[in-house]
Amino acid sequence: MSLKCKLYEEVRLKNEVTVEGINITDEVDLLLRNLDLGGKYQEEVHGMFEYDREPHAGIAHPVGFRSPNGFLFPFNSYRKSRFSIGYDKGSYILTENGNKVFDIDFLERPEYYRHTTSDGVQMKNIAVYNHEGVVFVTYSNECHLKEKGLDCLYCNINATKSTYADVEGIKWKYPKQIAETVKLAYEEPGRHHVTLTGGFVPEHREMDYYFDVAEAIQNETGLNDFNGTAVIGAPEDHGIIDRYKEAGYRTLAINIELWDKNIFKAICPGKEQLSGGWENWKSSLEHAAKVFGHGRVRSNIVAGLEPKRSTLEGVEYLASKGIVCFAGAWCPNPGSELENHRSPEPEWHWDLVMKMSEIFRKNGFTYDQLYDCSASANSCIHDIYRIEHGLLPVLKQAI
Template sequence: MPTVSELKEGLWRELALKAELGINGVAISGEALDFVQPGIKAQEQVHCLFEMDFETHTVELPSHFYLPLGLSVPFRWNPKSGYRVDLIGDRTVLIDGSEVIAEIRFRERPAFYGAKTSDGIEMAQIGAHYADRHLFVVYSNECSYKDKGEDCLFCNINYTKDVYGDKGGVFWKNARQIGETAARAYNDGAIDHLTVSGGVIPERRELEYYLDVAEAIQQHTGLDDFNGTATIAAPLDLRNLDRFKEAGYRTTAMNIEIWDKGIYDAICPGKARGGGGWEHWVKALEYAVTVFGHGRVRSNIVAGIEPKRSTLAGLEYLASKGVVGTFAVWCPNPGSELEGHRCPEPGWYLDLAHKLVAIWKKNGITYQHVFDSNASSDTLQHDIYRIEDETLPIFDTVRQLEPAE
């Protein structure tokens, strides 16, 4: 068993591999796929918001896998990738070219995925189980920016709906279905946090829907504070943010997507023209902190479209105002206007993630703030925070096995 110091060195190497897999995706052999059995044994993908694979598909694919030291990797299928999951005996292994580089394991399908709502819908289609102990509910793939041809250029939310129809979680969920699914996931001990999200819809409709969902979650779980994040468009009437808080959401998220104003106008035309514009989104984020509190408001930037210094300037500014600024690795999703483009190299993202964690810590944003405001905990920056602070579960295992002095 390695020492804690040796473990950290191994985790940094594993994190670099995770970054490679996130950028380049991974292929999988038919034998391995049959063995893993996504949707039966392994947790399957649910296309509740975006198609994040490199190509669309009709076969069931797994959602996540774990590297040997425990880092969770979202499965992004790329049949052209140099990385491949294969089967050796009864072991699923990750192969780079012809070299076996790691034995991996796939996340087991959670028990609540097989349960059904009172109207007969599989709960896996209502809320996706994300790492670590998160439930991600997408009420619909409808985005009103499509009507004017003003979708964000990196986004494939409407394309995903067109391709997958009403299958795989791509349909409107009602408040009761969400309340029942949340209750089952909480009762199973599978989650500690949930996020409600969706495409941009008219403001009044969005507000009323979120209020109904909060009430249903409280009713079915018996929890006044269900640790929920309301992911919304920046409301034109900022007083509506008070109503989200009063309804029971602990945190809120408004994703600005791009920090550079000029690039924002070009990449996010709907938000720039019909959503109040960049200045209004920043104003809404700052106001939200006065309502929800320091570290209880989140805003995401799609990293890799604008220069790194611009993204870092945005993350620094947001943190200084008490906002948990985050970034997502830009995936040139199929069906988006930027399909076929290329994102930066893995090292670019690793550097950005290290700098972001330093920004968080400098501005008093704790890991609990980050956990509570994000839909998942398997980003590079989440991992860096936990490796630096030695809070990943494997650290406890190593400490328990260390000889007593």
């Protein structure tokens, strides 16, 4: 088997682990308690969503691990998974049905996690580190759609806040706190990018807050272009979108969530009723692409909630307009209305990933564009781009 084929098989396995999760048995729980989480290794911080199938308030989990060839695997627990963690000859290992797959390295904690803001808040609670130089800020850990009874059915942002906010000390983030954290995070080696997101709020309140954060980051870092993505709701006044670019955001994200209009209406009642409906989300994305440019606008579809044909139709259409639309595997989040449902099989998601990668390449999206507009640079599509463009150390050594 060629090196390239081996790398693809490793990414395919990553897709399986992402969908199926990690089985934390009692033995694995003991192993993890001996891991230096919060010291050498990075602990999970619930800034926005809980992706583990069972909440674990007060029990630390690692955020993920690296495979032998450097691919980052998420660590989402699910007691029915065939994948688990073991220990063999002084190394942690990934296992499948009790058999060793390969050695793994848990992800090391970034330096800025050891620091606090000037008003005494731990920086890890301001911006989660997604590795590859990417930081992720959830400024608000709740969505006001809850009080209206209009939550998206797959979403558990409010349930996550109820479970973890007090235990982990997660609260509203202020612009100065975010700016101080981003400045220190940007001192870490590698590329740098920040995503700012939160629960659903009225568009003018959201806009004013995002502009304050952009100004604070610019003042703190000295960077006019700080490579930031603002994740916003679809505004009914499309002129608001232009102002985000003027404020200094390099990229914009408007997450349409579903391409099928009728399924969107059923699954995302708040986005349907309070933001002009599906057509306004689509037209907002199209306007944003004209303002920010090709490959500088991102959207997302929750993969597995609608037929694959519909998702691919949306990805293809949006790509033709210069919009990067990811479709991450749906996780039936605990606390959501769809808790304990099933995501499609890993093979379904892998086929989707391969077809999306082809669409992205056909429409001329570069790795730099995917990096700049993404909340994480560690999706399977990012990995495929790394393989195809020789960006992995193992490929550089082979040349």
